[in-house]
Amino acid sequence: MPDNSTVVSVSSRATSMPLLAQEQLIFRLRPAIIIPLSFILFIWAVGGLFLWALINFKVLDGVPVITPRIFISIYIAAFAFVGLAIFLSWLNTEYILTNQRVEWRFGIIGEKAISISLGNIENITLNFNLLGRIFNFGDIKIEPAGISTSIIFKGITDPNNRKEQIENAIGP
Numbered sequence: 001m002p003d004n005s006t007v008v009s010v011s012s013r014a015t016s017m018p019l020l021a022q023e024q025l026i027f028r029l030r031p032a033i034i035i036p037l038s039f040i041l042f043i044w045a046v047g048g049l050f051l052w053a054l055i056n057f058k059v060l061d062g063v064p065v066i067t068p069r070i071f072i073s074i075y076i077a078a079f080a081f082v083g084l085a086i087f088l089s090w091l092n093t094e095y096i097l098t099n100q101r102v103e104w105r106f107g108i109i110g111e112k113a114i115s116i117s118l119g120n121i122e123n124i125t126l127n128f129n130l131l132g133r134i135f136n137f138g139d140i141k142i143e144p145a146g147i148s149t150s151i152i153f154k155g156i157t158d159p160n161n162r163k164e165q166i167e168n169a170i171g172p
Helices: 034-056 068-091 130-135 159-170
Strands: 025-029 094-098 101-106 112-117 121-127 137-144 151-157
Touching (some): 101 151, 112 137, 137 159
Antiparallel strands (some): 025 094
């Protein structure tokens, strides 16, 4: 009977994926937290301005069924739901590098995983936007040979170092 104390998992999620034989974890990370937080705050700010405009310009006064208080409650619940969905999406996204493969795991309700063997990687590219340059996060696109699907590690911290780790894992 196998000793379960020696089983190591690639993922920190509820549905773990065990490491393959001779496989070692190099890194496991999530996108930078600033990305979902800034997106949530932006959506809430725009939504708040829109709600303020609806109330201030008395647009809701022409709707007999919905009072402003009911509309505000529905509006706040909808934006809370959107914020929760964005946060859960971030929470359920993992980027994994082992000495044998790269893997992207994602999904809020169901879980999906895309895995590429290190031997099949043909190209690795970095992409930074303005905020990424300021806060040191960016995207790494990993393209395999002969397969149309690529993996994009979106919004990861210290992408230059992570790219170097992937290249070192691939070897010469």
